[in-house]
Amino acid sequence: MKRAGLPGPPPSAGVVLALSGRGGKRARGKFLGRLAALLPRLNWLSDVYVLAEGEAARQAAAFDVLRAASDHLARCKFAALRVRPLLTMSSAPAADLAIWERLASCAAPFQHEAYEHCAEPRLLLLPIIEVAARASPLAAASTACFLRERLMRPTLYFEGGPPPAAAAFQDGEIDVLVAPERDAGLSGVARAIRARHAFEGVLRRVEEGGADLLAPCGRLPVIDEEEGRCHACLARFESGAEDGGLDAAAALLDGRAAAPEAAGCRACVHAACADAEPSLAASGRLAEARQVFLRLGVACSRAGDHARGEENARRAVALAASGEERAAALLHQGLCLLSLGRPGAAEEAFAQGARGSADPGLFAFHRGRACFARQEDRAAAGFFESALRSPSREVPEGDVLYELALCRVRLEELAEARRLLERLLAAGRASAPVFLYLGVCDRGEGRSAAALDRFRQALALGPERADLARVRFFIGACLKDLERYDEAIAELSLAVAADPGDGAGHNLLGFCFYKTKRHAEAVACFRRALEIDPTSAIDHANLGSNLRDLGRTEEAIAAYETAHALDPRHAFARAPLARLREERGQ
Amino acid sequence: MRALLVELNPSSQPVTPIALGCLGAVLEAGGHEVRILGLGASSRFSPASLARFVQDFAPRLVGFSAYQRNIFHVKALAALVKEAAPGAAIILGGPQAAFLPESSLEALPDVDYLCRGEGEAVIGVLAEAIAAGGNGAAVPGATARAPCGGYATGAAPALAKSLDDYPSPWLSGLLDPSELDEAIMLTSRGCAHDCVFCHTPRASGRSVRSLSPERAVAEIAYVARRGSGRLWFADPDFAFDRRRALFILEEVARQDLRAALWLEARADHLDPELLALMKRAGVHTVAMGLESASADTCRQLGKSLDPERVRLAARQALAAGLDVELFSQFALPQERREDALCTLRFVQEAGVKIRGNSNAQQMHVYFGSKICADPARYGIRPLRARFDPCLSLGTEFETEWMTRGEIESVQAAWRAASQDGGKRVVS
Structure with a gap:
């Protein structure tokens, strides 16, 4: 007002x-x-x-x-x-x-x-x-x-832990405070009060809904x-x-x-809520504690603090009173673990949650994601298929189709991947990643011209920064396939500018320079590729070929020798090396 | 002149004080500087900060919305205001003030005026009287202490011909919808019926006054476009005039306001066509007054609405995809415990969720209602011999048909059936 x-x-x-x-x-x-x-x-x-x-x-x-x-x-x-x-x-x-x-x-x-x-x-x-x-x-x-x-x-x-007959208070009628371990005297009371105060503050916000649970407590x-x-x-x-x-x-x-400084308050609220648990247990308020831990966990994750999110979810799991509550907490715990890059532990949490959940479809979806992150593509595909078959309304069908398509790409089942991606397009979910992977399917099946169109559509939709270099790389790769090397050089230059750490980009760009006889530029590309991966035999060999064509025979021989040493089966190094040695009369 | 208008809900969240907005708009149009405070249980202010604010703003007129639930808070706030701004005249408005006995001013030493009539009609005249220093003459629509002792209540105030003649708190910019989670709208007021538990018939002279449909639509569109889109209508019966309701809803739907509306209507004013249009216009919930599932009890209340008609309207509303809330009460005249429990079953069987406003409450006996005027006639037995002059019976009674224990047992049955522990939204 x-x-x-x-x-x-x-x-x-x-x-x-x-x-x-x-x-x-x-x-x-x-x-x-x-x-x-x-x-x-x-x-x-x-x-x-x-x-x-x-x-x-x-x-x-x-x-x-x-x-x-x-x-x-x-x-x-x-x-x-x-x-x-x-x-x-x-x-x-x-x-x-x-x-x-x-x-x-x-x-x-x-x-x-x-x-x-x-x-x-x-x-x-x-x-x-x-x-x-x-x-x-x-x-x-x-x-x-x-x-x-x-x-x-x-x-x-x-003081000194929960009362021995805590059950006498657990009808929720009598409130109990328990001093945190190792704390006695005023500091113990103060810490117990702080814990309860922080907990009540978060609980109130949970009940009101919509409020920032991680905001500083009412001091x-x-x-x-x-x-x-x-x-x-x-x-x-x-x-x-x-x-x-x-x-x-x-x-x-x-x-x-x-x-006070907000980050300090956030850590304090988090720790205080954990400290409050013994008092809440003795007061028969574990249901509220579970609710707070679960919601606090979600709030932490949303703020990007997946470690604290996981910690809270774990507490909510331990306090769950029913299969459904446990499943909800395990789902969140699994999502946190996934974000923390621990897909194995995440898969375990999802598997446990699925056993108690009335919505196994949602768990199947996330188990698929965890397996995919572990590169267990066959298992991941199985879970995604199962999620799609489930009647769950919670399963995000578009996301499942997309993840399943990615599995199929990685399994090189490109026709099936294409079918899934086209289902997404038909459902109005056109996006840069969908066109990117459609292009990957086309190119994988040898249709570079069609793939080029797909990648260009992906580019037109404005891919996210992380995908931009890949899209440009694939456009360059298609142009290379079509022997349009000058255009390929232009695209690949943009690709490596967008992601200078991409060795494959430098390699492909070097190849295009080689094909257009711009050997000096090709040498620079392969050197950059080797800075990224000094053990790449093919890049040493490619470097050797360009040095050879520039007439720098000694350097070329050295490069071929390195390639040969790294991978003695590499014919691309072995044959030219033999020829150069022969020319030098060795 | 500076005017401060205050509403304090001590046990619920602060809300948009739409009634104060209506008064504020009149004062502002009269050239006065207006501030509105909408305070609730979660509002953070200290006695010291409030006193500082009053001192700094130095209002000449301070108005409070008074209800049974906040009358003693208002009394204390009035004392604070008088201390911080001794020259301020204090006015009590709202339902409690409208029907407080004159003698209650005795118990409200810091209150100068009780507003008795339509607020907009009284406040402007009152402001002029205060600005002029108050000559002791009775102000139309207000009660004050008479200069030579006793009290004086002015004649009925001259009402505007149409509510459109009063400035809008929204369109005038006094209330800013962008700062509210939910906006309370008031496009009509009053009731033509004569329920014995309600003060509205007496307050409105059993007539309904409303904004023109065009003005109502203009306010709704303004608020929906600038605010959260959540609108809550305080109109006692949104559908009292079918043509008007159709016009407003058609316009709201046509303008594609994407608003979420809550409104209340009498069940016998609803039909499938109107309900379908409500759905199209963005109404998510329609609330209806059931009061009791017993037709006999409803007759005793003067409700003139058969509970079966409510059942039909609830079914039609649910079929139209709307949520339904049913207001009901217990400890009503001639209602036995079994009748009260039948009401609970009725609401459940109607497919209405027992939560929010569908949690029944004990009848509140407020000033201005027929029951309050003559409790014994309706079988109401006060539980105490003496009440503070500022308080009506409220819920401090049992009836010829239900003891206190039985009333509490009905309350417990409702709480047990409730999905939210019996937290009613609207009292």
Whole structure:
């Protein structure tokens, strides 16, 4: 909309407060004063994480921030906060009851307001409860239920791996966070929160559809009370990278601070989603994890990052709950492997996927592509034929016909290849590659004049850069076949200019120069061909013939000798070499 | 004068505020500078940034679209505006404002006016009154605090003879379709029927006002060519006038706009010829109001439409290659739990997918409806003795025929049958 929307960057939709409490009451009071000024800078719907070390410090921090949040919401009655304080569950759950009741009392006024307004509460309490190592997981589950009955939505946090009785939580009703391996203390919590935050961000984008899944996550700036520092996001907090003192907090929450480098964010989101998997497994959310990994994999591939695409697809395969889900993930994994130049592994993935898929035709097509990449042309052709026979609507018929035609060309079954290519033309899929291969068929069957027309049609359709040199090469080759050497020289010169690394082009150009008795130019061509492939016996022999005709006998003999040494069966070198030696009286 | 028009949907995505666009176009034509904010759950703004924006823009007139679902957000936003721009006059419009009791202004201390009539007819006069400093005289179509206490509601506003006389938010350039994923169109408004759950009959005096077919086509073509091509019609019944509908659809098809259209129509206004033309014009979905599969319940509602007629129209629409959505409700007057579950079966048997707008919802009792005026007469039992003056009953009721538990069980049955977890698009 013209003239609509709020100008300026979007504010942060969350903040992490790291509060040690070690500075004493006065320092805390000062910090809370700053916080009161900062909360109105947060997005109107925001998350506030409250982290501290030690049971007492956590409780103090939680209640201090809740007071500040309540004051803010009382002043700003359209805003809503989800406050997520990190608290500790002791090994004696009954002893914690007073804390939980006090926590509930903080949210009570907002629950009353929500009832009056027939609306959602504006202060939601979502405590992260660290479960003591000695505490029973069942007692933790029971604590979670207690809190839920008081309209809080707790997350149970476990250090040192998933809880032993994770099954107790896997109905999806109780959220569980698991500290990543080797991480303990605040950095473990921070990393687990970052992982979950990144995952939820991607999941939201997946559900909304259309969004860029690889875009940076909605960053959670960190304000560190004790250090008096700000960090632009949790990843920077974990690594100790500082983004200014507390004065920088306003700019961070306003969204005015400089955005981090996008590639770094992409890697972070990718790694964080992987880190989130144990927590999601313990929370009974593997179906969502599978969905995210699959879609994230597709997004990575589309961005050209097939390695990460494959990694995500592999995770989605491992989490698949049905044959169809597994097949979809394997299909994507196979496509990534194909793009990574690993057709063998790709074929294996497609083969596995085909077993669980209701659409074997699509898998047959891709198995054909993998076999073709491995130059197993007979097997590839079989898969393509099978794809064409399948009733699948997903099989791209034109692509299958084309790939099958290429197989037939490589198998030198040119009549069959021509039939397939002509089917494509009849279906309105005329393209430079189709004419290119029709020309290859014609020329292979000795019809150089017809082939020349085909190649010229290919050229007229504007072949892609990678095909341009080949098309010109074949035009030159046809002209050579037709003994129109001067025209051939013109085309082949363009071909080698387009692809200077093509030895065959230099060879053919050299041959045409030889036929027109332009031996010096022919020598230059064969020398270039030999720079590309010094072991080419025929190019050494061709060089020898042109040197001989230029009267440079010694050089010619040397060239023929090299050709003969490289391939003693080569009659083209052996006979003239014998003649030259005889002329020299050897 | 500067005018700021705001719509906030706290629990759904931001949409094109077409109604605010219509008001904005009138204000702009009157020489005022207009800004429109369409905000939703995913919109990113902070109280501080909003206050800064209001301070910088310094509007004299701020209008909010008010609904049951956002009235308290609006109330809070009004407080923010008054603090940031103390000289601004605040106006509430939309369905909630139209029928709020006068006394609700007591509970809305920062609101200056409630817009009661056709928005375009009221806003221009109101803007002039505000620009002139407000002399305390009642403004036609608006309620305000009277200078000597109490409230004053002006006479009915003078309506334009034709909706064509109001400037278009699209053709005037106020709304830019190129910035929208989907454009909301409004080519007609009002309803000639008298359903007891709906406020539209009272708001429209049971008459339908519409843009001329030529103007409607001009707007559709403009939006389709400049935007994404996805158009969503907010008209209560696109086919209320068959000749008009035929003209518009023929033109849309003839101009080959390649647009994807969603529209709603009464089932008894649809037939195979019209549906085929809809398909040709690019309509992908036609929505119809079913309300209940029980003919008796529909009669109680004043719906004057047999559910079997809806079944026939749904079948014809599906045969024409259109997607069909059926709006339905439960906890209706005289509806038992079994009747409500019959509605679910009816929708399934009609071949309609239970998703989006075809997810039924509990009847909402809004201000302006006959049920709201006299709930007891319709067997509606409020669940609480007292409501905030800004709120109607909404869904806080049970009926003589269904307890709260039964209503929840019907809701659960719909959710279980839903393909998308019961996420209704239009409330």
